Amino acid sequence: MDTLFVYTIYLCIAGLITIQVGKDLHRNGYYLILDLFDNEEFSKTVNNLLLTGYYLVNIGYIAITVSQFGAVETVVLAIEELSRKVGTIVLILGILHFNNIIVLHVLSKRKQSIINFINT
Numbered sequence: 001m002d003t004l005f006v007y008t009i010y011l012c013i014a015g016l017i018t019i020q021v022g023k024d025l026h027r028n029g030y031y032l033i034l035d036l037f038d039n040e041e042f043s044k045t046v047n048n049l050l051l052t053g054y055y056l057v058n059i060g061y062i063a064i065t066v067s068q069f070g071a072v073e074t075v076v077l078a079i080e081e082l083s084r085k086v087g088t089i090v091l092i093l094g095i096l097h098f099n100n101i102i103v104l105h106v107l108s109k110r111k112q113s114i115i116n117f118i119n120t
Contacts, residue, residue: 006072006082011062013086018058021093026051032104036111054096061092 026047033050034043065085072078 001072001075001078003069003072006069006078007066009078010066010069010082010085013082014058014062014089017086017089017093018055018062021097022051022054022058025054025097029100036104036108050100057096058089058093061089065089 029050030043030047033047034040037043037046065088069081069085070077072081
């Protein structure tokens with residue numbers, strides 16, 4: 001099996017997943033950030049910075065892993081290798097997203113406790 005063909009498939013799948021997830025997180029994450037900071041301009045800035053960091057991490061990971069493919073001499077081996085690489089990207093994205101949600105939750109709780117303290 002042609003290694004260049006497998007690389008191309010990997011880059012297309014990984015790129016599409018990265019772009020689609022980035023768009024969804026950027027669009028929906030804005031409202032969580034806005035709720036947390038109550039400032040539209042600041043929330044847009046933070047959201048855009050998070051998107052930039054997200055793309056940098058993913059593009060870097062994809063670039064590093066494309067050179068670490070195992071032997072792809074058969075179609076079965078190519079599918080197994082593609083599954084391993086794409087699955088790892090999806091797991092990393094899920095972990096990063098979960099961590100971001102936890103951080104936003106913690107910040108939101110701190111904000112609420114500060115508001116409660118000020119109002120008492």
